[in-house]
Amino acid sequence: MDYGEGNKIITLCTENAGKVGVLVRGAKKVKSRHAALTQLFTVGEYVFFRxxxxxxxxxxxxxxxxHHLLREELFKAAYASYACELLDRVLHDEETxxxxxxxxxxxLQALEEDKDPAIIIHLYEMKILQAAGYGPELYSCIxxxxELADESFFISPMLGGILCRSCKHLDPPAMSITPRSLKLLRLFTQLDLRRLGQIDVKDETKKELKSIMRAFMDMQLGLNLKSRSFLDQMEKYEM
Structure with a gap:
């Protein structure tokens, strides 16, 4: 964010000091030696006094x-902005x-390497839900x-997990979920983003995952994120 005539305040997600707000003097000036350090998605070593x-x-x-490629390509920038804003809004300073x-x-690295952005973001959203204490129950009826085996599955964002057919009445709007999508969601709960390889997911499965994850994010976190609204507009344009 801009601060005064020539300064900026940036938010850093650090390895050892949590989430930190830092004032960068003169960052908006043309010849500023710090301007590049204030660009979105930049990874670096920052020396600051607090x-x-x-x-x-x-x-x-x-x-x-x-990560200049993320800033230069609009769709990548939209996904990367959403990932950053989500982390900033959900986790407190001491939790990072x-x-x-x-x-x-x-x-950010996976987005820059052209891995499927929808899968990357849904995996990231699952990590955020788990960190915030809202990780869904996906192995037994909530x-x-x-334990659910060979039967129809329902998933309830309101209750926080899957429901068996006998308990579906507890949440009539609960969504049906295919075994393929449930398998992917279970994988998301266990997988570290650093271990994500190339995952080939059919368009109909991605559509189902988006609907489910959107419902969980809205129901459990209830955040109004500018970056997600922009991302939605971009996805409509892409279609």
Missing amino acids: NGTGLGTLNSGEINQS GNFWFQQLHAC SCGR
């Missing part, structure tokens, strides 16, 4: 990865650290506890 837990002030820095630095880094 008195207590307040706003820090940048002293110097060095870029490791600029090495794990979330690595997950965000892996998410109500009666019965």
